[in-house]
Amino acid sequence: SARSKVGYARSHLWLIMPKVISRSIVCTDTRDKEEYEGDTALYVYHCVCGDLALILDTTLEKLPLRRKDGARVIDAAKNSSKLYCEALGVAYLKMPEGIEQQFRFKCRKCGLTLYYRHSKTDERVTFLYPNTLVRSGQKPVATERPKRSREKAASRKATHQCMLL
Numbered sequence: 001s002a003r004s005k006v007g008y009a010r011s012h013l014w015l016i017m018p019k020v021i022s023r024s025i026v027c028t029d030t031r032d033k034e035e036y037e038g039d040t041a042l043y044v045y046h047c048v049c050g051d052l053a054l055i056l057d058t059t060l061e062k063l064p065l066r067r068k069d070g071a072r073v074i075d076a077a078k079n080s081s082k083l084y085c086e087a088l089g090v091a092y093l094k095m096p097e098g099i100e101q102q103f104r105f106k107c108r109k110c111g112l113t114l115y116y117r118h119s120k121t122d123e124r125v126t127f128l129y130p131n132t133l134v135r136s137g138q139k140p141v142a143t144e145r146p147k148r149s150r151e152k153a154a155s156r157k158a159t160h161q162c163m164l165l
Contacts, residue, residue, distance in 0.1 A: 044136035051109035053133055055082040060133065068095065071116075071127040083126065085114055 045054040057080040063072040074081050085105040093100045102116040114132050117125065 045133040046136060047107040047110060047112055047114060048132060048134060049107060049110035049112065051107055052084050053107060053114055054084065054128075057081070060128070060135070063128075066127060069127075070130045072130070074126040074128065076124045076126075081126070083115060084108065088113060090120075091116075 041057065043056050043059055044052070045056065045060065047053045056074070060072055063074060063079070065071075066073055083105065086108050088104040088106040091102045091104055093102060101118060103118070103120050104113050105115040105117075106113050112132060114129060116127050116129070117123070
């Protein structure tokens with residue numbers, strides 16, 4: 001009879017046990033909300049085509065500028081960032097100091113080259129090409145060329161013919 005009670009309890013255990021709705025982990029923090037006020041700003045940047053490209057803890061204007069090519073420098077020791085891109089390949093550039101190796105990364109949607117690094121495995125320093133990213137909320141750059149009016153086209157043709165003479 002004790003055995004039948006155990007069997008009955010096991011068969012009806014699902015009535016007592018809580019249901020697992022999600023396998024997600026809940027994390028709590030003991031810091032007060034006041035401590036987070038200055039740390040919560042994240043800036044979202046998109047490629048000029050509109051695809052998500054970068055999440056950064058500072059604005060691009062505050063990042064250091066590389067003098068050689070005008071690229072912005074993301075240093076992992078100073079900034080938190082998340083890049084959304086695909087590997088493009090390696091490029092070798094001739095510089096006055098020698099040959100520079102760049103491991104390039106492109107937009108997932110349009111294929112525009114957005115970033116490069118000097119090492120394939122080292123993710124500490126990333127360089128952003130100038131004029132490739134737009135801050136979220138700003139209007140992306142048009143991907144198609146605007147159509148010229150007939151008047152402008154005619155005046156350019158006339159100017160071009162004058163130059164040839």
